[in-house]
Amino acid sequence: MGIFTVDSWTEQYNRFADWFTTHNGFWVLALLLLGLPFVFWLGRRVRLFFTHRLSSQQGLIAGKVVVYLGVGLIAVTALQSFGFHIESLLGAAGIAGIALGFAAQTSVSNLISGVFLVAERPFAVGDIIVVGATTGEVLSVDALSIKLRTFDNRFVRIPNESIIKNEVINVTRFPIRRIDLAIGIAYKEDIQKARQVLREVATSEPKCLQEPEPLIVVRGFGASSVDILFAPWAAKEDFLKTKDALLERVKARFDAEGIEIPFPHVSLYSGEATQPFPVELMHRQKESGKAEAVPGSGA
Amino acid sequence: MKSIAPEPVPAFGGKKSWGELPLPGAACEPLRIGQLNLWFKVLEGDLWHSWKHAQDGDPDSQTPAEDASWSRWALQEDKRRLRLLPVYPDRPVVVKTESPIMLSPRDSVQIYIRCPLWVRVELLNHSPVTVTEIPTVVLSNTWFGTTLEGDLCYWVSSGARREAQADPDRPFLAVCPILVRNRSEDDLKIEKVCLHVEWLSLFEKDGQLWSDLTRVTYHGKKRASEVEVNGKPSGRAAGARLVSLPRHPSKRELSVRTFAALKEIADFLHD
Numbered sequence: 001m002g003i004f005t006v007d008s009w010t011e012q013y014n015r016f017a018d019w020f021t022t023h024n025g026f027w028v029l030a031l032l033l034l035g036l037p038f039v040f041w042l043g044r045r046v047r048l049f050f051t052h053r054l055s056s057q058q059g060l061i062a063g064k065v066v067v068y069l070g071v072g073l074i075a076v077t078a079l080q081s082f083g084f085h086i087e088s089l090l091g092a093a094g095i096a097g098i099a100l101g102f103a104a105q106t107s108v109s110n111l112i113s114g115v116f117l118v119a120e121r122p123f124a125v126g127d128i129i130v131v132g133a134t135t136g137e138v139l140s141v142d143a144l145s146i147k148l149r150t151f152d153n154r155f156v157r158i159p160n161e162s163i164i165k166n167e168v169i170n171v172t173r174f175p176i177r178r179i180d181l182a183i184g185i186a187y188k189e190d191i192q193k194a195r196q197v198l199r200e201v202a203t204s205e206p207k208c209l210q211e212p213e214p215l216i217v218v219r220g221f222g223a224s225s226v227d228i229l230f231a232p233w234a235a236k237e238d239f240l241k242t243k244d245a246l247l248e249r250v251k252a253r254f255d256a257e258g259i260e261i262p263f264p265h266v267s268l269y270s271g272e273a274t275q276p277f278p279v280e281l282m283h284r285q286k287e288s289g290k291a292e293a294v295p296g297s298g299a
Numbered sequence: 300m301k302s303i304a305p306e307p308v309p310a311f312g313g314k315k316s317w318g319e320l321p322l323p324g325a326a327c328e329p330l331r332i333g334q335l336n337l338w339f340k341v342l343e344g345d346l347w348h349s350w351k352h353a354q355d356g357d358p359d360s361q362t363p364a365e366d367a368s369w370s371r372w373a374l375q376e377d378k379r380r381l382r383l384l385p386v387y388p389d390r391p392v393v394v395k396t397e398s399p400i401m402l403s404p405r406d407s408v409q410i411y412i413r414c415p416l417w418v419r420v421e422l423l424n425h426s427p428v429t430v431t432e433i434p435t436v437v438l439s440n441t442w443f444g445t446t447l448e449g450d451l452c453y454w455v456s457s458g459a460r461r462e463a464q465a466d467p468d469r470p471f472l473a474v475c476p477i478l479v480r481n482r483s484e485d486d487l488k489i490e491k492v493c494l495h496v497e498w499l500s501l502f503e504k505d506g507q508l509w510s511d512l513t514r515v516t517y518h519g520k521k522r523a524s525e526v527e528v529n530g531k532p533s534g535r536a537a538g539a540r541l542v543s544l545p546r547h548p549s550k551r552e553l554s555v556r557t558f559a560a561l562k563e564i565a566d567f568l569h570d
Contacts, residue, residue, distance in 0.1 A: 174446060174447055174448075175442075175448065175449065175451070176442050176446060176449075203439070205439075206437050206438065206439045206440060207439075207440055208439065208440070209439075209440050209441050209442045210393075210439050210440070210441040210454040211393070211441045211442055211443075211454070212442065212446065233442065234440070235440060235442075235451055238440070
């Protein structure tokens with residue numbers, strides 16, 4: 001009398017076996033067992049082929065397209081074999097798609113932005129880019145987002161839509177970079193002498209490119225110093241090391257030549273620059289230690 | 300890279316810099332080539348080596364500084380000799396002429412460059428094993444090209460000259476002759492030359508090192524210049540003995556960027 005009798009299980013099994021046989025079950029099973037591994041293998045081969053011919057990013061996309069198409073084809077074939085009507089499924093999918101579309105606007109926008117990013121190639125995997133306040137190395141350019149690794153080893157995911165909408169700086173696009181250093185010298189210093197010393201610093205640093213020639217221009221007269229822009233060039237891979245070495249050399253040479261690098265300071269004047277600052281003595285200390293008012297001081 | 304050694308030279312401390320040397324003992328053996336101070340010693344079955352470039356005014360140093368950085372190479376029983384081989388730098392060199400040279404159409408001119416060499420330290424047996432390569436003179440980096448593309452090169456400050464003078468007292472310099480031919484319709488102003496030394500062979504004659512002849516043919520601003528390296532010593536270096544083959548064998552003729560301030564390659568413009 002129980003539901004789960006041996007006879008009922010046997011009957012269920014026989015029904016399933018009949019249905020399976022009638023609907024080309026073995027063919028579908030073979031399709032899944034052989035077809036799916038083949039599709040993934042093909043995707044890998046396509047990825048390697050396009051990576052070798054074009055770039056790793058394009059290889060990745062080509063491989064994924066092959067896999068998605070292959071899996072989709074296998075799924076549709078299997079469903080048709082089992083007797084499902086794809087047309088009605090597609091119809092339902094269409095309606096679901098409209099509903100999904102409204103809900104997935106951002107994802108679709110990211111997807112389309114990703115296509116534009118791949119076509120436009122403002123940067124590639126391995127480049128260092130600045131997006132807003134984030135600086136990092138590009139790990140991948142995917143369908144919905146790009147992935148960065150920051151220099152302190154954090155993982156950052158940025159939606160493709162943000163990349164398309166905002167300014168992106170590719171730091172490593174070109175082979176050489178200019179190192180802009182703001183150097184301030186005291187007003188009393190000789191600008192020509194400082195310029196000559198900076199030229200010698202650039203010449204003596206091996207990683208500093210002799211050409212293009214370093215730019216040395218006076219930017220203006222600052223609040224505490226004469227501001228000079230010292231801008232030599234370096235290969236992009238030597239940028240940080242060269243900047244560090246140059247700053248150290250500039251300091252050492254300026255110290256050796258007696259050129260002052262002033263710190264911010266304010267000079268007080270009493271009203272006339274040429275007159276001494278007036279100081280009025282209000283109290284003086286007697287030998288006994290007691291303070292007494294100075295006559296006529298008003299104290 | 301296949302190489303053939305110059306004649307054997309005296310052991311450490313001799314004036315000559317290149318050639319085969321027996322391995323030193325545990326005491327530090329100094330060697331000076333150009334600005335380069337090299338020290339070698341053998342300890343615990345390993346070859347230790349250290350080096351430093353002297354600054355202007357530095358005396359020859361017999362011992363390395365206490366904080367000198369040492370490299371260590373495990374010695375096999377059968378490797379008992381060292382060889383110091385002169386080789387070219389690993390990048391092209393850029394040289395400015397002493398003053399710009401104007402070359403009329405269909406004219407040619409020969410100029411000479413003194414290129415500081417590197418030292419390749421090898422352990423010898425059936426096949427040489429390269430231990431290290433070090434420049435004898437510290438050269439500055441420079442860029443030959445535009446800010447968008449170009450070649451990273453070394454800057455040679457000695458200048459390109461119209462006369463070649465052998466200088467056996469400075470065996471770390473190789474004289475590189477360049478023949479420039481103007482096959483365009485315009486005058487060619489030669490201010491600066493980029494020489495791909497990695498394509499050159501090195502020869503030795505009477506204690507002076509020479510390169511093979513480089514022929515550069517200028518075809519105008521819109522075409523890249525043709526560069527041909529003949530692989531043989533010529534002119535004053537005729538009859539010189541081969542010391543080493545090029546780092547990178549070149550094709551017979553190459554279209555490369557050789558002269559400065561010219562946009563030779565049409566840009567593929569893209570966003």
